[in-house]
Amino acid sequence: RKEVEQDPGPFNVPEGATVAFNCTYSNSASQSFFWYRQDCRKEPKLLMSVYSSGNEDGRFTAQLNRASQYISLLIRDSKLSDSATYLCVVNPISSGSARQLTFGSGTQLTVLP
Amino acid sequence: NAGVTQTPKFQVLKTGQSMTLQCAQDMNHEYMSWYRQDPGMGLRLIHYSVGAGITDQGEVPNGYNVSRSTTEDFPLRLLSAAPSQTSVYFCASSYRDRFGNTEAFFGQGTRLTVV
Numbered sequence: 001r002k003e004v005e006q007d008p009g010p011f012n013v014p015e016g017a018t019v020a021f022n023c024t025y026s027n028s029a030s031q032s033f034f035w036y037r038q039d040c041r042k043e044p045k046l047l048m049s050v051y052s053s054g055n056e057d058g059r060f061t062a063q064l065n066r067a068s069q070y071i072s073l074l075i076r077d078s079k080l081s082d083s084a085t086y087l088c089v090v091n092p093i094s095s096g097s098a099r100q101l102t103f104g105s106g107t108q109l110t111v112l113p
Numbered sequence: 114n115a116g117v118t119q120t121p122k123f124q125v126l127k128t129g130q131s132m133t134l135q136c137a138q139d140m141n142h143e144y145m146s147w148y149r150q151d152p153g154m155g156l157r158l159i160h161y162s163v164g165a166g167i168t169d170q171g172e173v174p175n176g177y178n179v180s181r182s183t184t185e186d187f188p189l190r191l192l193s194a195a196p197s198q199t200s201v202y203f204c205a206s207s208y209r210d211r212f213g214n215t216e217a218f219f220g221q222g223t224r225l226t227v228v
Contacts, residue, residue, distance in 0.1 A: 008153070043219035105155035
């Protein structure tokens with residue numbers, strides 16, 4: 001079983017739609033959680049951190065469910081520019097060691113005009 | 114405002130050749146790492162470093178060496194290239210903020226093909 005699992009998609013949605021991605025992780029000791037965005041043939045970039053209470057950044061909302069060990073990302077009012085691959089990232093400990101960043105395979109999103 | 118600089122961006126090697134992928138960061142981050150990204154596999158950690166003079170193996174270290182003589186530089190060496198090492202390689206540097214969060218900053222990647 002992979003440490004971090006995501007539905008690979010692709011998700012094809014019309015502009016203005018709401019879309020949600022889920023991610024599950026296997027290490028119950030995981031303490032830090034993130035969503036990264038990766039555009040085609042580019043490097044991953046941090047989209048947002050995920051906090052226990054849930055957090056929102058504009059049209060993006062991230063939720064964490066520790067009991068079920070899953071993380072979600074909700075995108076409202078999708079824009080064409082949201083088309084990318086979204087990577088779920090888990091850090092099992094809070095030491096900040098780069099070693100501990102475990103990446104999911106990513107979920108591909110295409111927003112259609 | 115360079116961030117993480119990786120070179121080269123593209124490389125073709127013949128089986129058995131060796132080469133070094135360069136990575137440099139100007140953010141004074143302690144942590145640096147190398148990942149490879151293959152279709153359907155996500156990013157897998159090759160080697161990492163928690164500071165100058167300290168390196169350790171990640172998930173897929175075989176066939177690769179690293180060194181960290183300075184905070185800024187973290188080169189990745191392919192000892193004897195094999196077709197299985199055809200991949201996209203990303204170097205990253207990261208820090209831990211006062212809230213315990215870690216953000217990784219990535220270089221632009223190196224697309225390596227081994228023939």
